[in-house]
Amino acid sequence: xxxxxxxxxxxxxxxxxxxxxxxxxxxxxxxxxxxxxxxxxxxxxxxxxxxxxxxxxxxxxxxxxxxxxxxxxxxxxxxxxxxxxxxxxxxxxxxxxxxxxxxxxxxxxxxxxxxxxxxxxxxxxxxxxxxxxxxxxxxxxxxxxxxxxxxxxxxxxxxxxxxxxxxxxxxxxxxxxxxxxxxxxxxxxxxxxxxxxxxxxxxxxxxxxxxxxxxxxxxxxxxxxxxxxxxxxxxxxxxxxxxxxxxxxxxxxxxxxxxxxxxxxxxxxxxxxxxxxxxxxxxxxxxxxxxxxxxxxxxxxxxxxxxxxxxxxxxxxxxxxxxxxxxxxxxxxxxxxxxxxxxxxxxxxxxxxxxxxxxxxxxxxxxxxxxxxxxxxxxxxxxxxxxxxxxxxxxxxxxxxxxxxxxxxxxxxxxxxxxxxxxxxxxxxxxxxxxxxxxxxxxxxxxxxxxxxxxxxxxxxxxxxxxxxxxxxxxxxxxxxxxxxx
RNA sequence: UCCUCCUUAGCUCAGUUGGUUAGAGCACCUGACUGUUAAUCAGGGGGUCCUAGGUUCAAGUCCUAGAGGGGGAGCCA
Numbered sequence: 259x260x261x262x263x264x265x266x267x268x269x270x271x272x273x274x275x276x277x278x279x280x281x282x283x284x285x286x287x288x289x290x291x292x293x294x295x296x297x298x299x300x301x302x303x304x305x306x307x308x309x310x311x312x313x314x315x316x317x318x319x320x321x322x323x324x325x326x327x328x329x330x331x332x333x334x335x336x337x338x339x340x341x342x343x344x345x346x347x348x349x350x351x352x353x354x355x356x357x358x359x360x361x362x363x364x365x366x367x368x369x370x371x372x373x374x375x376x377x378x379x380x381x382x383x384x385x386x387x388x389x390x391x392x393x394x395x396x397x398x399x400x401x402x403x404x405x406x407x408x409x410x411x412x413x414x415x416x417x418x419x420x421x422x423x424x425x426x427x428x429x430x431x432x433x434x435x436x437x438x439x440x441x442x443x444x445x446x447x448x449x450x451x452x453x454x455x456x457x458x459x460x461x462x463x464x465x466x467x468x469x470x471x472x473x474x475x476x477x478x479x480x481x482x483x484x485x486x487x488x489x490x491x492x493x494x495x496x497x498x499x500x501x502x503x504x505x506x507x508x509x510x511x512x513x514x515x516x517x518x519x520x521x522x523x524x525x526x527x528x529x530x531x532x533x534x535x536x537x538x539x540x541x542x543x544x545x546x547x548x549x550x551x552x553x554x555x556x557x558x559x560x561x562x563x564x565x566x567x568x569x570x571x572x573x574x575x576x577x578x579x580x581x582x583x584x585x586x587x588x589x590x591x592x593x594x595x596x597x598x599x600x601x602x603x604x605x606x607x608x609x610x611x612x613x614x615x616x617x618x619x620x621x622x623x624x625x626x627x628x629x630x631x632x633x634x635x636x637x638x639x640x641x642x643x644x645x646x647x648x649x650x651x652x653x654x655x656x657x658x659x660x661x662x663x664x665x666x667x668x669x670x671x672x673x674x675x676x677x678x679x680x681x682x683x684x685x686x687x688x689x690x691x692x693x694x695x696x697x698x699x700x701x702x703x704x705x706x707x708x709x710x711x712x713x714x715x716x717x718x719x720x721x722x723x724x725x726x727x728x729x730x731x732x733x734x735x736x737x738x739x740x741x742x743x744x
Numbered sequence: 745u746c747c748u749c750c751u752u753a754g755c756u757c758a759g760u761u762g763g764u765u766a767g768a769g770c771a772c773c774u775g776a777c778u779g780u781u782a783a784u785c786a787g788g789g790g791g792u793c794c795u796a797g798g799u800u801c802a803a804g805u806c807c808u809a810g811a812g813g814g815g816g817a818g819c820c821a
Contacts, residue, residue: 309781309782309783311780311781311782311783311784312779312780312783313776313777313778313779313780313783313784314776314777314778315777315778315779316778316779316780317780318779318780318781318783320781331780331781333779333780349771362779363779364779364780364781365780365781366780366781367781384771384772384773385754385771385772385773386754386772387754388754388755390754390755390770390771390772390782391770391771391782392755392756392770392771392782393755393756393782394755394756395755395756397813397814398755398756400813401813452819452820452821453819489821510821512819512820512821514745514819514820515745515819516745516818516819516820517745518815518816518817518818518819518820519814519815520820520821521819521820521821522821525821526821527821606817616817616818617816617817617818618817666820666821667820667821668821669821670820670821713821714821715820715821716821717821718821719821728814740811740812741812
């Protein structure tokens with residue numbers, strides 16, 4: 259690598275680094291080679307073998323290094339390399355190939371590498387290697403999550419996952435938001451967002467006990483009960499009431515016994531929190547944010563999207579584009595109930611004001627009635643969290659849920675209650691311990707401000723963007739009830 | 745957690761009213777083949793029928809319980 263000299267033109271430094279990454283120690287990535295037209299030039303490529311086929315005289319090796327969904331065809335003369343070497347090059351093996359780029363004689367690819375030198379880094383016993391050239395079910399691939407990144411499907415998903423995460427940081431950074439790291443271990447037990455995983459170093463077979471015959475957590479590592487976070491929101495609010503606009507993006511844990519294609523015990527959540535935003539500003543941000551991310555993926559992950567569109571979901575790209583183009587519908591909870599009850603539809607669960615909307619209701623609104631994403635606001639306070647801003651009707655709160663086609667609720671958020679008296683009275687009504695939240699309440703005591711925020715489930719968005727139907731297939735190593743393998 | 749369906753070869757599945765030695769395609773192995781595209785052709789090996797009980801002369805098949813998985817629901821992101 260060349261020395262990096264800081265100088266007059268910052269952009270030069272960027273390109274210096276960029277080039278040094280494209281070609282590392284003389285290695286070229288498959289993606290670069292495939293888009294090259296330097297016919298006759300020698301390249302060295304390294305990657306994993308997808309298939310090998312051929313005849314007595316010539317072997318064709320499909321080589322993939324994950325830089326793109328496409329594999330490059332390596333052509334090897336059998337007499338030159340010998341059957342002994344070529345025998346080792348089976349599906350799943352890892353090789354280094356040095357050869358000359360040529361226009362392909364065969365159909366199906368534009369360029370190919372005619373090998374001069376092949377080195378086998380690692381063989382993969384074909385009778386034991388679980389991945390075949392044929393397609394596998396997603397259920398089977400879940401059982402071999404350590405190898406599934408080597409498939410076309412999971413290569414695409416992981417590249418899209420990366421791009422989506424990158425786009426999230428990009429969006430917020432450009433907009434002047436600060437990324438803050440909220441704690442993964444929390445002593446606050448009052449968030450009410452679900453069952454929590456306990457964090458402890460106590461000896462579970464012989465824990466210290468109090469006089470009242472309860473486990474004595476004062477002896478535990480933190481001197482009190484501690485859990486894995488179910489949300490970074492309360493801490494994010496602290497950041498927003500100092501830095502104005504912040505966001506979190508980190509792992510979140512829920513110990514709910516949820517066995518569905520939409521729930522994980524460990525998932526990633528994005529939680530922006532903004533001072534001086536009311537509920538309408540919040541909705542505007544959520545819509546712009548989602549559309550930015552979808553456009554980013556459409557522009558940067560085209561080949562992967564086309565693959566997923568072809569193999570799993572024929573309407574994927576069309577659906578994403580549709581959401582980008584349409585203005586999200588905005589209605590209140592009360593309006594939603596009216597639409598549902600006058601729809602003439604026979605729902606399994608009848609609608610009545612005060613009850614939460616069921617999946618079937620959300621699907622009807624999004625997929626049949628409006629045919630576009632719907633943001634529902636002003637829910638009854640009885641079915642929403644304590645921190646949401648109370649409306650003057652004394653019945654509803656300034657909550658907002660964004661509902662997406664196919665996957666339902668993708669964003670849940672609200673304007674927050676910034677008035678101390680109202681917040682405390684709500685906390686007391688719900689029987690939540692005020693003492694545990696002293697630090698949160700201090701923000702309302704000292705320089706409180708109107709503010710809003712929302713939570714976006716990263717894997718839920720991944721479901722929408724990839725067209726996958728099970729959330730276990732959009733995270734590398736899913737954690738669900740009875741499953742923490744790998 | 746509830747409802748429902750499923751579990752047979754490495755993978756995907758068939759297996760009739762319970763009845764001899766449990767099958768197929770693909771994969772794998774061997775061989776053939778002058779550039780293949782999920783290569784093709786011929787031959788071969790490969791089974792704890794999820795687990796534990798039970799009914800029966802006889803269970804892959806019927807019954808009970810359990811485990812794992814899919815779909816739906818609830819909780820939610």
